[in-house]
Amino acid sequence: MKQKITIKTIAKELGVSTSTVSKALKDSHEISKETKDKIQAYANLYNYKPNSLALQLRNQKTKVIGVILPKIVHHFFSTVIMGIEEGAIEKGYHIMVCFSNESYAKEVETLKVLSNGSVDGLIVSIANETLKNKDFKHFTDLVSEEIPLVLFDRVVDDILCDKVVVDDVGAGYKATKHLLDNGRKRIALITTPKHVNVGTLRRQGYEKALIEEYIKTDKNLIVEIDENSDVRKQIEFVFNQEIDGVFAVNEIYAANAMRIAKEKGLNVPKDFSVIGFTDGLISEYSSPSITTIAQHGFTMGKQAVELLIERIEKETEVYSPKKIVISSNLKLRESTKPSS
Amino acid sequence: MKQKITIKTIAKELGVSTSTVSKALKDSHEISKETKDKIQAYANLYNYKPNSLALQLRNQKTKVIGVILPKIVHHFFSTVIMGIEEGAIEKGYHIMVCFSNESYAKEVETLKVLSNGSVDGLIVSIANETLKNKDFKHFTDLVSEEIPLVLFDRVVDDILCDKVVVDDVGAGYKATKHLLDNGRKRIALITTPKHVNVGTLRRQGYEKALIEEYIKTDKNLIVEIDENSDVRKQIEFVFNQEIDGVFAVNEIYAANAMRIAKEKGLNVPKDFSVIGFTDGLISEYSSPSITTIAQHGFTMGKQAVELLIERIEKETEVYSPKKIVISSNLKLRESTKPSS
DNA sequence: TGTTAACACGAAACCGTTTTCGTGATTTTT
DNA sequence: AAAAATCACGAAAACGGTTTCGTGTTAACA
Numbered sequence: 001m002k003q004k005i006t007i008k009t010i011a012k013e014l015g016v017s018t019s020t021v022s023k024a025l026k027d028s029h030e031i032s033k034e035t036k037d038k039i040q041a042y043a044n045l046y047n048y049k050p051n052s053l054a055l056q057l058r059n060q061k062t063k064v065i066g067v068i069l070p071k072i073v074h075h076f077f078s079t080v081i082m083g084i085e086e087g088a089i090e091k092g093y094h095i096m097v098c099f100s101n102e103s104y105a106k107e108v109e110t111l112k113v114l115s116n117g118s119v120d121g122l123i124v125s126i127a128n129e130t131l132k133n134k135d136f137k138h139f140t141d142l143v144s145e146e147i148p149l150v151l152f153d154r155v156v157d158d159i160l161c162d163k164v165v166v167d168d169v170g171a172g173y174k175a176t177k178h179l180l181d182n183g184r185k186r187i188a189l190i191t192t193p194k195h196v197n198v199g200t201l202r203r204q205g206y207e208k209a210l211i212e213e214y215i216k217t218d219k220n221l222i223v224e225i226d227e228n229s230d231v232r233k234q235i236e237f238v239f240n241q242e243i244d245g246v247f248a249v250n251e252i253y254a255a256n257a258m259r260i261a262k263e264k265g266l267n268v269p270k271d272f273s274v275i276g277f278t279d280g281l282i283s284e285y286s287s288p289s290i291t292t293i294a295q296h297g298f299t300m301g302k303q304a305v306e307l308l309i310e311r312i313e314k315e316t317e318v319y320s321p322k323k324i325v326i327s328s329n330l331k332l333r334e335s336t337k338p339s340s
Numbered sequence: 341m342k343q344k345i346t347i348k349t350i351a352k353e354l355g356v357s358t359s360t361v362s363k364a365l366k367d368s369h370e371i372s373k374e375t376k377d378k379i380q381a382y383a384n385l386y387n388y389k390p391n392s393l394a395l396q397l398r399n400q401k402t403k404v405i406g407v408i409l410p411k412i413v414h415h416f417f418s419t420v421i422m423g424i425e426e427g428a429i430e431k432g433y434h435i436m437v438c439f440s441n442e443s444y445a446k447e448v449e450t451l452k453v454l455s456n457g458s459v460d461g462l463i464v465s466i467a468n469e470t471l472k473n474k475d476f477k478h479f480t481d482l483v484s485e486e487i488p489l490v491l492f493d494r495v496v497d498d499i500l501c502d503k504v505v506v507d508d509v510g511a512g513y514k515a516t517k518h519l520l521d522n523g524r525k526r527i528a529l530i531t532t533p534k535h536v537n538v539g540t541l542r543r544q545g546y547e548k549a550l551i552e553e554y555i556k557t558d559k560n561l562i563v564e565i566d567e568n569s570d571v572r573k574q575i576e577f578v579f580n581q582e583i584d585g586v587f588a589v590n591e592i593y594a595a596n597a598m599r600i601a602k603e604k605g606l607n608v609p610k611d612f613s614v615i616g617f618t619d620g621l622i623s624e625y626s627s628p629s630i631t632t633i634a635q636h637g638f639t640m641g642k643q644a645v646e647l648l649i650e651r652i653e654k655e656t657e658v659y660s661p662k663k664i665v666i667s668s669n670l671k672l673r674e675s676t677k678p679s680s
Numbered sequence: 681t682g683t684t685a686a687c688a689c690g691a692a693a694c695c696g697t698t699t700t701c702g703t704g705a706t707t708t709t710t
Numbered sequence: 711a712a713a714a715a716t717c718a719c720g721a722a723a724a725c726g727g728t729t730t731c732g733t734g735t736t737a738a739c740a
């Protein structure tokens with residue numbers, strides 16, 4: 001890379017001290033107009049830009065926020081990133097994005113690297129493997145180092161930090177209630193393994209809605225998907241039962257379920273209703289389009305980053321972690337058009 | 341944030357100089373075993389981590405790569421990010437991600453901020469507005485500052501830097517040829533405005549395939565989508581003509597076209613074929629699933645970052661820009677099952 | 681005319697680390 | 711026993727800025 005122009009260069013070239021240059025560039029009253037003009041003209045001519053590393057070192061802050069996501073090729077997470085970035089830019093921050101790829105080891109490593117001073121704070125959604133392990137030491141260490149941290153979506157209560165989540169129980173309830181209202185009686189649930197807490201919470205909502213209608217939850221109608229083996233096969237399994245609707249905790253499962261239903265000759269939404277989670281493009285463009293729970297990823301991201309920046313910039317010693325719950329809502333589409 | 345432990349702290353605490361601490365932590369032979377043990381033990385105990393800002397300043401490199409994308413909630417771009425990140429991590433780099441949101445102003449601003457020393461190099465896909473403006477000064481400035489830059493997908497030849505693109509002409513050709521081979525005669529093209537060069541290139545491939553079959557390109561079969569107004573309406577327009585197939589330059593347009601075709605009572609793929617670009621989830625999960633040109637975003641990202649890092653680390657003064665062309669291939673699905 | 685204030689600038693410390701070059705104290709060599 | 715080599719460590723500069731605190735010169739005031 002070309003030799004960059006620095007304050008020193010300018011100082012030497014113009015026969016003044018670095019302090020004078022620094023002050024002149026900040027339009028300090030200490031410096032005479034002529035000197036300022038001369039220095040500023042020179043700086044402009046040679047396109048001087050203050051070296052941000054030097055400033056970061058001096059100010060002891062980077063104006064960078066680290067973001068660690070389990071994955072990115074995913075509508076929800078990419079929407080969240082959008083929100084985080086927008087919120088960050090508004091406050092003069094930038095984001096450094098890393099992925100854990102759902103791996104515990106990579107999450108630990110990334111957290112370690114980012115917490116060595118390269119970022120002012122972190123926004124994280126926990127990797128699946130970590131949730132399974134239940135080993136959160138890398139997070140609690142971060143907290144005890146007092147590095148600002150905000151967890152979102154996939155959070156755990158043991159980690160004492162700010163959190164942003166969707167109202168998963170409520171969402172599960174709304175989704176199931178909607179199916180019941182449409183007259184469905186035997187509703188399958190396609191969810192994640194228990195360690196993924198969002199899945200568990202959505203399941204609670206599902207069960208709550210059923211109980212209210214005096215329907216006993218039937219274990220055979222519930223399938224916990226193991227992403228390491230054939231997802232489609234596992235979903236097909238539930239179709240061995242007699243069912244008239246399905247609530248899936250994400251849109252991939254929902255799309256798969258609908259496809260299977262159609263292949264089995266079921267007419268969606270006439271004979272069979274489908275409802276998913278994450279209001280992504282699949283739900284919008286599949287046919288029939290799929291009713292979903294909208295997660296408001298953008299809002300989540302924005303709230304998370306605002307929370308974090310507040311935490312970073314507030315020097316208050318006493319600090320009680322906040323938890324923001326974003327309410328989700330139903331996005332009605334063709335897959336649950338009332339069966340006449 | 342808690343007061344971080346530094347080399348100075350250790351030095352003072354242990355009554356040695358900072359140089360000794362620094363050397364001891366690097367296991368230098370200059371330091372006696374006892375002193376090293378003592379210092380290392382202390383560092384471990386208090387969980388000392390070298391401040392990365394100080395290192396970056398001293399080494400004059402950040403090991404960070406800036407990435408500027410037009411958008412992220414998009415299958416292709418998020419796949420590219422994955423590739424970039426993986427390649428970066430492998431070489432000990434991290435990525436700083438920003439979005440231009442297709443805006444010229446934000447692109448200029450972001451480029452300026454990132455080129456002040458916070459990154460060692462940049463990977464960019466140009467914003468639509470910039471392509472329309474044809475104002476690339478912010479890029480050429482970067483090049484003349486000799487800041488390593490790699491452009492991908494949306495590139496322009498005037499900027500002298502490394503580039504990674506897909507074989508858009510070839511891809512357009514393959515897609516159109518495939519439709520022709522399926523016996524389609526009146527093939528609509530749904531593309532972008534002319535300033536988006538990838539659209540223009542794909543169109544060239546389309547025209548080339550038609551010419552080979554002695555079919556004259558019919559302007560009425562081509563629609564250039566303006567994203568600022570109703571996309572669906574614009575696509576519908578082309579259905580006023582008699583057509584038996586459509587080639588769309590991205591999957592959203594393809595999905596829309598297929599939906600309209602179905603609404604018009606056309607049977608896909610029996611009466612009508614659809615082929616898209618970007619092998620995303622929509623194409624996979626819509627019904628019928630949509631044949632696409634796979635863009636290999638992951639590969640593009642990885643190649644781009646490898647090119648960039650090579651450029652960053654090679655101190656060779658003479659440097660001739662490279663252009664890597666990634667060949668795309670057809671992913672056959674239901675929307676173009678041969679009409680019997 | 682002597683004192684004080686305002687002005688315009690520079691010296692030096694600081695942020696946290698690395699690294700070159702001394703240097704005094706041992707140990708080895710002759 | 712004197713010279714040379716080795717050892718174990720420290721001082722200081724450097725990376726590129728900012729900022730506090732002088733300080734010499736000039737202008738204003740009594």
